[in-house]
Amino acid sequence: MSTYEELVGDMVDVLLGDDPDEVVTWAESVLEGGVAAVDFFNKVFTPAMAQIGDKFAALDIFLPELIDSAERAQAISKDVLEPIFEAEDSGAQISRGTIVICTVQGDLHDIGKNMVSLMLQVNGFDVIDMGINVPPRLALDKAKEVDADILGLSALMTTSQPYMKECVELRDGFGMKDQFAIIVGGAPITAEYTAQIGADAFGKSAVEAVEKCFALMEER
């Protein structure tokens, strides 16, 4: 049997390979070979996804490959691991948390937000991406509806920053401060601005956003 380290390398190859349908059969074959599902998730799946994230952070792979990897990982998760965990009633957690993410009202930029969304997905979060130009009330309602742990807000324009502030004010004003955290990011956003509007965290880059989301989940 291959070592876990070898399996991590194999999974990275499969995630970045030419055949999108190979991932599920590959994962099934590993489990049939005697690797427990929980061990596969903790010692193969999670480190492999971290490697994918690292490769994108170093731009060894680009956004299309990151999207493909996230989708393939999702297929392993939904089609292979979740049915086993449910059948075993093991209580094993695949998701590290639920995050609603969007670009705020008045801003139509989406690539930065998409990068963060994908990096969160490959790091094990369930992500609901609401897209661009999202009014504060809609973002808050969605976070409430899906019982989100974190609401992620992106803005590339200074003129959209007021909608971030509005989002925080509405969350707190409606008494939802303890229900989910708010993380903000985007080119003009700073740690000072984050503190000024009362948001819970600031991600300077896609990589840092993931780190901050992990930290927010630790605090919850």
Place this chain on the structure above:
Amino acid sequence: MNHRPRLVEVLYRAETGPIIEEAAFERTLVTPTIRAAVEHYGIKFDEETAVNSDDDLADRVFQAGFDVARDVGLFCQDTSRRIVWTQKELEAGLRYCPSEVTFGLGVDTVTLRTRTPEDTNRVGIVGGAYGVPVPEEMYVPLALSYLKEPIFDSVDNPSLETVYGHPIKAGTAWEVLGARREAELALLAAGMVGRSGIPLGCVEMSPTQLGALAGASWGGYRPSDWHHVSTLSEFKVNHDTLSIATHIARIGGALEAYYNPIYGGYVGGAEGVAVAIVAGLILINQTYVAQVYNTRPNHPFYNCDTTRELIWATGLGIQALARNTNLITETLVGPAGGPGTKTMLYENAAFTLATTVSGQSAMTASHSAGGAVPRHASGLDAKICGETVHASSGKTRGEANEIVNRLIALYESDLETNPKGQPFEEVYDQDTIEPTPEWQGLYDEVREEVIGMGLPMDRMVW
């Protein structure tokens, strides 16, 4: 030539073109089409070459970009439709594009003309803070730091953080008020230095059509100014941007359209960026019927366009267009470094030299510290670009390549350190609007270094 009559057809196609989901547009059209074109035309980034001298490669990049423009088109976010054109239509669009344009009024006018690689004809120089957010009280002083420099033919503007003390909120009356206030302050600053007719960059950070239209209405910016319309990455437009293009066209304004591909995004790496620049500028010529076409690709983590890969890609894209079209092209330098750093000066000189010998018609500078850090911009940031433009006249691409490689070696390792430098108030005296001795001293040191590398910034004529 004036291609504005096509605008009605553009608006019609935005309402009637093929329907597609936005995500599918990016993933099933943009990415695979660019990948296929890069492979088909054998386009390969060479780490040793910062400035391409291979004309055949430039022509292949043009063909690749043209194919992508024809096969992908632009996506209209509001109608979920593609605005597409046939090969013949795109060819006609390029054949009849403006090859000369005059901005400004009176003695402050500037004329830009199409150029070719290594062309010794004059290159326009636009200096400015390009949308860098500033407090209201700093707007005029920062604008003056550029307007006082005679080297700039045109001056672009920073963006107000607030208007009369209130945040400027996109899509609301605050955006309208902010744009009107910005125009007042920009015109005031130009008048203070006796350059009332200089073409002024208009409402740089207009998030919706409200700011741009309000700023370019009676009493605000003039038709002769430097109006902008953006494209969203990748290859996307919407009702706001089309409205801006339509308004500027119908007031007879001069329009600069821009497209900024994202390195490592849907277009891929350096090769994809070069092809995307060609495709994007062909498509915005067709769609926005503008006069000048700008690109400022972006590194997703350093927020700059001065990495080795992006300098190669930008120069190559400009060469491809300069050799095969009459488009009036320009680039905007976006250094990772900011005011008060040698890093930024090296970055700006390298990028400017590469794109000028590649055939651009104007250099626009500077998106200092990536263009988004409040108050991080100053006149000297862009002056180095102006001096580089003039000194590069007569240089071959091969000679430029050697100098650019030396400059890149001086700053490459700094890019990941967030070298944003100092805010405007720390590098310029706020009363005299002159650089501090420290900032001027750094500038002079770098200037001497660049002269030593073979770029004659100290000559009297060009």
